[in-house]
Amino acid sequence: MKNIIQIKNLNKKFGNHEVLKDINFDVHKGEVVCVIGSSGSGKSTLLRCINLLEKPTGGQIIYKGENILDDKHDIYAYRTKLGMVFQQFNLFNNHTVLKNCTVGQVKVLKRSQKEAEQVALKYLKLVGMGQFIHAKPKQLSGGQKQRVAIARALSMEPDALLFDEPTSALDPEMVGEVLKVMKELAQSGLTMIVVTHEMEFAREVSDRVVFMDKGVIAEEGSPDQIFNHPAQERTRVFLSRILK
């Protein structure tokens, strides 16, 4: 299988605090990887390092054979290839739903307004928000916002989508609608890296589960392996705590 992203010996320090220690991690095309672990284990930081919202302090991130941590690498072009869905949605408050999905296409990818609107509409319909194109973010519910955020990321037609705890800020009744969309995306063959506390989702949808603990990847493997036959004691402890 073809690697989309290869992470080699990645390190991240905030001051003296080492949040990520020597992370090695590959993502293949079409793969759905769920990253689980307790709060503070570094999983969000890992995701944010992958699209350089946090600057890693060491190591390499190889994308299409090039180390994007090289100073001369065009990080702006690289970021358009990775969509990001945030815990807090982060829709652009000053734009309508439609404009949220077109502004990046027009300004960054230099698509025409017309083409951008067609692409945006396609993905807004996919997430079931096609009717809400004239709404402003503040007029939407959390679940609706997150679905628009997914459509916004998809509108850039990226190689992979990164999800940073996409359902953690949602009311319980809205978690389902977002997970449903994500499940459909996973089945459509999109490459996804999902940081999540939704164990059911990880077990059901992912091709691979990565368990992080104290800044290192403690264990990784198929959902069956991680959830049913964890090799590590700390994986077992974490799962028993979270699955009750």
Next chain:
Amino acid sequence: MIQSMIEITAEYWPMFLRGAGMTLLIAITGTILGALIGLIIGVIRTIPKPDKGWKRVFLKTIDFLLACYIEFFRGTPMMVQAMIIFYGIAQVFGIHLNVTLAAIFIVTINTGAYMAEIVRGGIISIDKGQFEAAQAIGMTHVQTMTNIVLPQVLRNILPATGNEFVINIKDTSVLSVISVTELFFQGRSVQGATFDTFATYFIIALIYLFLTFTVTRILRLIERKMDGKEHYDLSGNQMQI
């Protein structure tokens, strides 16, 4: 008293009108250009600084120069600045500025200094997530600012900008020291001709009040316009594109 006010108005209204026009011209141009300066400085000062290298040194130097500008113009009276810029430059360099342009220039750089801080506050108040979401779709700092952040900042700083505008309308009166024929200067001329201090300045006060009140009402309208509709229409998905 009312009698003399009517008489003075009847005789000198063209002077009052020209004075009010000049005051508005200086205040409007000064506020708009000043706000522009403030926005540009705001964008420059929030450029993310690399950890090291010449770019960091360069940005730090610019930051320092901008801080000097802001501190100087906020920290000294506009009247004194006017004397230095208009008479001082004429004395030292022999450059005689057009008095109206000099007045607009002084108000502009003054407003710019205040607006720079207002804009900085406005940018800080925008949720970090807005920046991150823009970066995540590949926007540069300038694209993030112009498409996402500044439109929101503009809305948020509009009340403070309105304040600056009102202050500018009133404070142009200190520019009478460089003999720009704004409202207060005209008032002094009328007072010199009529010797009726009370009536003349009362008229002037009313005109100032009228100007500032109108401006604040207009700004409120703009604010409401910017906020847009409370509700949205559902689209039938048949958007014509």
